Amino acid sequence: MSSPQPLRDRALDNLQFIRSAMERAGSFTAVPGWGMVVVGCTALASTWLGLRQARSADWLAVWLGEAALAVVVSGAALVQKARAANDPLLSGPGRRFGLSFLPPIVVGALLTVALDRAQLYSLMPGTWLLLYGTAVATAGAFSVRVVPLMGVCFMVLGTVALFTPFRWWPGFMAVGFGGLNIAFGLIIARRYGG
Numbered sequence: 083m084s085s086p087q088p089l090r091d092r093a094l095d096n097l098q099f100i101r102s103a104m105e106r107a108g109s110f111t112a113v114p115g116w117g118m119v120v121v122g123c124t125a126l127a128s129t130w131l132g133l134r135q136a137r138s139a140d141w142l143a144v145w146l147g148e149a150a151l152a153v154v155v156s157g158a159a160l161v162q163k164a165r166a167a168n169d170p171l172l173s174g175p176g177r178r179f180g181l182s183f184l185p186p187i188v189v190g191a192l193l194t195v196a197l198d199r200a201q202l203y204s205l206m207p208g209t210w211l212l213l214y215g216t217a218v219a220t221a222g223a224f225s226v227r228v229v230p231l232m233g234v235c236f237m238v239l240g241t242v243a244l245f246t247p248f249r250w251w252p253g254f255m256a257v258g259f260g261g262l263n264i265a266f267g268l269i270i271a272r273r274y275g276g
Contacts, residue, residue, distance in 0.1 A: 113225050115271030117159025121152045122263030129256040138203040145206075145255070163276055175224045183221035186213045204248040211258045212240030226274055232266040
């Protein structure tokens, strides 16, 4: 027979288990509300600029530029808010948030290339809104409650956009990437500290 484990060792094991469980259950609160507001404003500007493009390829270039700008603005705001809240980005809920957000975004990028090659520009707004919404909804499972709701709103808008005439593109892009980002960004900024 083996000797019983000392009380101190059992207590350390229990504390380690509790710490691990709390880390897994925690929420990622560094979603940057003010960063989303800025991205929403730049998306509205991109909608306006995209309307002035004669060719679909030029419209795509405007929105790819907007996507790159959104990554920079959102990334910087995310890092700043996470540091201020002492919320780790690469472990616990932050890591799960990122790993859940990334796959739909990668799929969106790959589909953009495929749709561009097939010159199916009319499917891009709905596809982008739907996949961005999917990314936000899945990552939102590790964040505050309003984040998955935002994702669902994007998904509904994207679904509708897939089945509407192409002349409505600007409206869907403005309402989604502009309006929804601004509205939910303000909610997150007010309720969850920036």
